[in-house]
Structures are given as structure tokens and as C-alpha cells.
Amino acid sequence: MIDPSEKQTSELTQVGRVVATEQKPNTAYEFHFWTAVRSPVGIGTLVLVETSDVTVYGVVVEGWSFTDLASPLYDYIGLEGDPTTQPMTQRPEIRCYTAAVLRIEPEEPVQPVPVGPVYLADDAAVTRALRSDGYAEKTGVAVGAYQNGDIHCPVYLDAEFLLGPEAAHVNLTGVSGLATKTSSIEFLLQSIFASNVPEVACVCFNVKGHDMLFLDHASDVDSDHALASRYEELEISGLAETDRALYDALKVPCQPFANVRYFAPYKEDGYNLNTLRNNLEISGNVAPLAWGLTDVFKFAEVVLNRDDVDAKADALIQFINQQVINAKNGFDIGDNGPSIRVQTFADLERWFERVMKLMEGEGRDKGQDQYRTHHIATIRKVHNRLSNLVTRYKGLLVGDENRADLPWGSFEDRTVYVIDIAGMDAQGQDLVVTRVVNELREHLEKKTLGVEKCIVVVDELNKYAPSDGPETYLKKTLLEISERGRYLGLVLFSAQQFRSQVHKRIVGNSGTSIYGRMDMDELATPGYQVLTRAEREKLATLSKGQLMVRHPHFSQAIFVKFPRPNVLRGADGVRLFPTAADMTVEEVIFQEFKRLNPAVQRNQVREAVEQTGVESALEAFNRVKLGRPEDPMEAFRNTCRKRADRQQPGASTPHGFGAPAPVSLDDPFAD
Template sequence: MEEKIEIEEDELKIKVSKVKEKYSGIIGRISLSQHTPATPSTFFFWVRNDVNLHIEPGGIITVEGEVGGGEAIKIVGIIEDVKAMSDVPSSISEFYSTGYGNPEEEVSVERPVIREAKARVIKRTDERVEPIVKKWPVYFASHEDIIDAYAGHIQNKNRILVGFTYDERKQPVPIFADFEYIFGYKGAHFNIAGCSGLAAKTSYALFLILSTLSYAKQHHTGNIGIIAFNVKEQDLLKITKFKEKFHNWEEIIEKLENHSAPQIRKSAELWREAKNNNIDPFEILEDEEIKILEPDRDYKFGFADIVELGENTPDIFKMMFDPQDIDDNFEALLSGIIEDYRNESFAGIKDKIKQKIQRSSSQSGGQGRPSRRYSATDVYIGGIPIHSATIAKFLRRYEVALSQLRKILEERTPRIGTTKRIPIHKLRSGQIFIVNIEPLPDRGKRLVFLSTLKMVNKILEAKRERKETVELWCEDVDISSFPERVAIFVDELNKFAPRGREFSPIKYPIIDIAARGRSLGLSLIGAEQMASQVDGEVLANCSTFAVGRVHPVEIRDKSYDWIKGDLKERVTILKPGEIIMFHALHNAPVLLNFPIPLHHLIEGA
């Protein structure tokens, strides 16, 4: 019986060996020369002379060999550079050898062309950090090699799907990241850059959101909810539109497979593989799991509300004004208004200040001329003398703000009713709240975004202290079922946290969250067209980066230094549905593919 088992095992090994030979074979060997030295993190290899063998930046290869004592070793790497050359020293030689520059003349003898590639180490099975010293054979990486290289060190319970790459047979291979390094508590924050309109930023963010919600349903450790801000366009608001036309998974796959566009057909196998990894949009996006919040219809703020949410500081109040209007005097006035009128309405504040100006003017002798006892600055608000010019400036800006923010500000009552309070505390694990701020001007977007951040931060702080209630909207609310972690998605991150000295009133709260969010379980999924325009501290605190197609000038910025060689050049020609990603627990980037959002099927039908 044992002999029969041994024979069967030998036959299986032979079959596996033949399959490997059929699909890959040796595609080259390690090159060790003065011009192509190996380092602990990179190595070169020459490529088999075969015009049908295609080597591209972003491809994944495996090196196999033995070290001292017969220990088998496997090294998996990603190709960064590829070049082709011959032994001809220059184009001059080529010119003379082709009929003295006659391009129509057939070349009698084809010179051999050598292809050389540079790869970056993703994983060594022996875990040594040293250069390769032997001319070992190189293969295309198998399905198993790729998964082991990128996820072999990630516990199964922490694996979250972030996209797909392809193996030697052009079959999709799932790529996993570590949940705890994206959403806390070991690491946090995910940044996505890429040109608009090329199915990169928001489309990939939607796939990541679906994967995160799926993870929350599959793992009890994945206690997470998502708050997504719809900043522009309508992608987030259409996330469930596919259900209006399709009633089951089979209908979607059939539509994808029979679509006229190759990129859409490609999504069929990616969605099928996503389904195999438990990402089912029908199940994830059930009606009770998604809530879309519209300004005016679903949420508004009274003045007393923004004072309370801002913890009696002008943090949220100053979001109502243009950044260039806020100087020290203006901010002092805002603090004074909060001190004196925290329980007033927006309209009431305006009336009270005008009355105070009139009384001050009367005491100063009328007609705005001060007496000897008073100066032009003697309008006291919050116990602080405020210059009349600053107050006049405030009132003008205040009128403009109230006019522009009519959708979200309740002018006549200090506090909004319970039906119009943004219900962040009702978020549950596996749910997504989509807050639509697209109809609002920039000042309104900032106000809603910061108010939400403040609420989430306050709830998570209370949960960390094991509290079951927290004071919001001047009453105690139950937070016992609130998620342990929250991910916040926002597009146009560069407008909220711009790089350099450009002032944004919301910039420093975002920097603070980037620095402290990991320990709270608060993570930021930020997207923008150009990472070069996002604050450096925010990017430095991100555990994971993804980039779709970007402009050749943009890719030169230091924000993309994690992409090397020709792989960086490939970023400028990435196709829709492709990104290059780097994760904290991956030793090298990976070229990812992701399926199109399903609502695009309806738009393109």
C-alpha cells in the first residue's frame, strides 16, 4: 500500500513538472557582470532568444536554485526595467551594413538581439538579505508563487483583497493586503492618485470599498463601517444603480462577457474571481447596508450645533469663510462670537452684533465718531475689543456665507431638529454612509467634512475608553453598536490638505487624523489627481499607495519615488482598470487590475 502511494506521489510530481514546463519553461538566467551586478534587493537576467516570449515591466518572475548543502531556494521578483540590444556598437555600423543606409535592402544576416531585464525582490524563501551569486534559471511566476510572495506572511484572517495581477497563463491572481495595516491598529490610510476620467481613482476606490465591506461581513475582527463623501460627479451616488437592470449575478456576467468593449469583457473574469473571494455586490449593497445623505433633505446645522460639534472652538465655524479672509483678528472675533452667542441662531448673531455696534456708536458720540473715553476698537465681543473694520468685514462675509450655504445652515433656530441631524452615530459594521457634498461650494464641503470627522473622532475616542454612550447634539447617544473602525473616503484630497504653505482651515485636522488615526481605528482613503499637491505629512502616514495613469510631468515628483525604472514610465500609459500599488507589508509594488464598477454597465448599455 505504501509503495503504491509513493508511486502515485512520483507520478503527481512528474505531472506538475510537465505542467510547469508547458506554461513557462526557463525564460532566462541570472546575469552577473560588472554592468549588471546583483544586490540584496535587485538582480538582472538575460532573456531566452524567442520573439514569442514577452517580457514587460510589471511582470512577475521566479528564480529557482540551490545554496550550500543542497537547500532549495526560490526568489520571486517584479520586473522594473527591460531593454533589448545587440553587439553593434552604434547606429553608424547599422547604417553602413544595410546598403549604406538603404532601408529597403533586406539584411542578409540577422544579428542576435539580447534582451536584459532588471527585477526587484519581492520574497526569498530563505529570508536572507543578500545578492544572488549564481546564474540560476528564471521562470514566469506561478499562481501560487505570486500569492505566497505578496501574502505568504499575512495571516489568513487579516487578508483583504485589493485587486488582481496575472500569472504565466494570463489567469487572474488575487493580491491581498493586511487589513490591520490599512484600517488600524498597526497602520492606516490608503492614498490613490490618477487622472480623472480614466477609470482609476474613484473606480478603484469603489472596488476597495466593496472589498472592505465584504471583509467586514466575513470576519468578526473586521468590525468596520465606511463613510464616503461624494465630492464631485455622481459615481458614489450610483453605486447601487446596477440593481435596477440586473437581478442576479449570472445576468451581470453574461452582459460583461458579451460586451463589445474588450476592457469590459476583461472585467467578467475579474468579477468572477472577486465573487470567488466573497465580493458579491448584490449581498454587500443591500438596502439596509447603504445610506445616502443629501444636504437639506437629510442634514443641516444650526449655529449651536457647529459650536457643540467644534467643542466650543471656532474650528467648524471658520469653515464658513474663505481661507484668505481668516487672519488673527478675524479668528479672535469668531472666538468672541462663540463665547457670547453660542446658543443663538445664525440670524440672531447678525442682529445682536449690529445692535452692539449701534450701542457702541451711540456711546462714542454718534455718527461713528469716538469720544475721548472710547476708541474705534471698543466693540467688545467675548470680552475682546474688536476693531469696527474687522466686524464690518465679518458681517459682509457672513451674509455671503449664509446665502451660499442655505442648503445646510438653519438660520432661524439655534439647533436643528432630530430628523436633520447627520446620523453618523447610527453607522454599523458592514455599512456605508454616502454623504453627498457635491452641490455645496468649497466652504460647505469643508464644514460638512470636518463636522463628520469631529463626530467620528469623538465616538472612537469614547469607544477606546469602553464607553457605551457619548454626548452628541447635546444629548447622550448610544454607541455600543458603532464599529470599532471607520474608514473615510474623500476625493479631491489636495483641496482639503494642500501641500506646502498654502493655507486650508481643514488641513491641520486632517494631518492630526493622519498621525493619530491608526491608534483610534480611523483611516482615510484619500484620492486626488496629483499626489504632488497633497500635504507631505498626510502622505508620509499612509501605509498603502496606489496610482493610476498620470501625466509624465507629475510622475517625476518625489511622491512617486516608490516606483522604479521602466515601471514608473508604465504609469503614464496605464489602461483603465489598471493601477500600481505599494503596501506596507509588500517588499515591492505590484501592477493590479480591478473590475469596472457595475453601474458603468448601465451607463454604457
């Protein structure tokens, strides 16, 4: 028998010999070999067969073992029916494996694998087997390490096939709760940022819990760090030495993300951010997401109930979008009043008011039932639905012009933009994802995003792009990205628990597929029948940090191990930085200005707020933030003073923040 520790040839360790029988012949794509019982070979092990003429690289995809026992009955008879009997002689046991060919050198002619010695692949052999010798230096992105015993060989993806233009997109599948999907995406992003890929940013949607809310904090800190005692007190477990060793082997800096910006909509109160990352210690890089009419109107079919948007309503919505909202010099309603510029929900409310007044009012058009070919009933219905949007998406949509958005046009290289929509309902999440992805696409098309490539991370893909169900706008958007994104530089990193439940065109267009531990039911679906039974069994039992990777350069799936990302886990993050209670408007304003200028006093804010009232102060605060003046506190006080002056008796009350106009009792479509 071969002792695996003994036979070394050309620095490679021989572990077996190729065998070919009539029943199990070798082909150009598959070969069989046997090993000693204690050989370090298993499913996923990379091996090579070396003869004088050819070198064949393969990955073990199946294994079986047997003895010379022809029938279990023989064993039963031999032991006289007593399984506790110890036979005098152990039958010899053979371990046989089937390996799928990864590469043959020379590549022509394509011939069956010859009989010869089988060696464990070393670092160089792994690189050649995976064809990464051609791109590792230039466009390689480490996805993990191939591990066999003490061997930790980096496995590289080709950035041109990961982020385009040759191929693009990554799809991850794995059961929840094993730190597979989120962790592997985080590590892959770290690896991409550490690679030679030029100008790339990432937009992540945090759709549940606190998974991605602490990407800018390390999983542990040095003893001299300001937070060291709190880490220790909370017993936050840092990275294991094996993880750090993996980082070293993969040449990826073992650090949290250096540049992360967070975005979250407001809560319904309109001033507290709807995110778990609201602890004052770390909320400085959390910006609000507040969209106005022009931001979301073109996604009307996302925000409106599908049953509401019939052909007539759709025609009116298109009319408003094309001719009212986009009217350069304002829209002439035809009521002899001034042209109206519709830029906010409040403007639109005024537009509806004037149109309705025109149709129902005193003038020559009194009693008309159509306006510009749109029936009054349709107008009332659309008015009702649109005016409800601000209420329905309270916190995200704002009625006035105090918008807050992602920094379109000034995206920065190696920066992660996390949009926390975990606190939103499903429809709100749909709206955010749809609009952000569309904006990214449009900016990348025009090359105005600020970076060449942008990765969009979407979890729970089987919710957003299911294989069955209605054709939603979001699904169409995701399909378009998956099919055209690689030309634009818009790359989809999608994840889900059940790949079989995701639209086929999205997973099919993913150049790279990554699998974590899988559910056996999922593995039984037809999409996994290309894998051997042993591979499926291994997938069902993968431990944390282990993945199976399929990539255009790999002719077979490869098992790799990746380190736990050096970022603070969500659960630890909320312990270290507990979620703060909701604050008053005054407190929100004070904290924000204090962050910008520590000299700001609370009573300065209190006086300004008392001067103009809460809502008005909040509007003033938002306006000041948008203007980014040199002295925000002073600008805020001035704005409040002016507003207070306007609010003197006789001055009209401004429209309530985000509140829809009162609905007419005559409106048959009023809810």
C-alpha cells in the same frame, strides 16, 4: 532557445536564466536574467529563481534588448543605406530583464542572488513573494489580481496596514477620465466589506458630477429585473466576463453596495435637495444635510473669510462659542432681560440685537463702546459676518432648529454614507468636509460612532491639502487624520491627479499607495525617481483597470488588475434615473409622505399648506421629519393647524427660514 511552453519544472514554467556580469552584477536586492524573445515576461512580471539552497522572488522592473550589432553604422553599411533591404540572416536578439528582489528564502544570510533558472511565479509563488501567506486568510483585503497570461492571482493588502492600527490610509493617484481613482476606491471598498474586517463604515464626499451617486445600483441587471428593459433600451453596458472572472478570482461578491445612504444640502430654495440623485424612484435614501449654529460655529475660521478673523474678531468668536452658545442655563446679557439660550442662528441674531441695544439703547450703559472687553466695532463686524453665513451657505445652514445631519452615533457596519457636495461652492465644500471629518474623529475618539472604523474618501486632495498654499483648517484636519487616524480607526482614502502637489505628510503617512495611469509630467517630478524608467513608462500607459500598488508588506511596487466595480456608472445613472426638475414645497412634502405612506393624498398636503402658508408648512414638515412620528401625515396636519392658529391676527411673525435679520444702516461693516 527556450520555448516558453515547453520547459516545466515542479509545475513552474522556466522562462529564463539569471546572468551576472562584471558590468551588471547581481546584488541581494536586484538581479538580471535573460529570456527567449517570445517569453511572457514584461515589466511588473513576478518571477522566482530557484536553486538548491535558496528561492528568490522578484518583480521585473526593467528590460532591455540588444543584438550583436556594435554600431548602427554597421547595419547601415551592411544594407548599403537601404533600410528596405532584407538581410539574409537576422541577428540574434536577446531580451534581458532586471528584477527587484521581493523576498528571499531563507531570509538570512542576505546574499546576492545566485545564478540559476528563472521561473514564472504561479499563484503560490505570488502569495509567498508578496508575503501575503502570513495574513491573506485572516486580514487579507483583495486589491486586485496579479495577471500574467492566464494567471490571475489575488493580491491582498493587510487590513491591519490598510485600516490600522499598524499603518493606515490609502492614497490614489491617476489622471482623470480613465475610471481609475473612483473605480479602484469603489472596488477596494467592496473588497473591504467582503473581508473579515470588523465593523467598518465609509463616508464618501461626492465632490464632482455624479460619480458616486448610484453605488447601490448594479451596472447591469438580470432579464427578469424590473429595470431590465430600461437598461437594455439605454444600452447600458454591464460588466465584461473578464471582470466577473476577476471578481470570482478575488472572492469578492460581484454586487453593488447593499447599504448606501446619501446626504445632500438643500438648494437655495430650502426644500429641493442639491443633488443629481433626486429622481423620485431613487431619492428615498437621500437625506438632507442642514446644519445649525452649534454645528458649524466652532469652524468659524473655515466659514469666515480669513481676512475678517483678526485677533479681536477671533476673541469675540471664542467668547460667543464658549460662554454664549455653550452656556448651560442660558446667557445673561446684562440688560436685565431674561437669560438667552443661543442654539440657532436666529437665537444668535437675537443675542446680537440685545447686546447692541444694550450698548446703543436708553439704559445706563448708553453710549458704551465695549461689551465684556469687546469693542462695539468688533461686535458689529462679527455680527455682520455671522449673520451673513446663513445667506452665504444657504441650503446648508439653517437659521432655526430644523437641523438634519448624519446619523452620528448610529453608523452601521458595511454602510456607505455618500455626502453629495458637488453642487456646492468651494467654501461650502470645505465646511462640509471639515465638519464631517471632525465629527468622525471626535466620535471615534469617544468610541461613539457606532462602528469601530470609518473610512473617509476624499477626492481632489490636491485641492484640500495642497503642498503649498495657506494652512487651512481643513488641511490641518486632514494632516491630523493622516498622522493620528490609524489609532482612532479613522482612515483616509484620498485621491488626486497630481500626487506631487499634495502635502508630503499626507502622502507620506499613507501606508498604501495606488497609482493608475499617470501623466508624464507628473512622473518627471522627484517623487517618482525611486521607480525605474520602465516602471514610469508603464505607469504612463496603464490601461483601464490596471494599477500599481505599494504596500508595507510588498518590498517593491506590484502591478495588479482590478475589475470594473459592479455599480452603475454616474453617466449611466443619470440616464436611467434622470435628474428631476425642482419641485414645489407642496410636491416635496407630498412625495416624502407618500414614500412613507402610499395612502397619502395630494389634496391632504395641499390643504395643510394652504392653511399655514408655505414657509410655515415647510418648518412643520421639517419638524415632523425630525420627530419621526408613527403617522407623519397626521402629525404634519396637526402641526400646520397649530401654526395656523398662532398666525391669527395679533400673533408675531416667525423669523424667516434661514434669512438673516435686517442689517442696520448704521452698521459700518454691513456689506
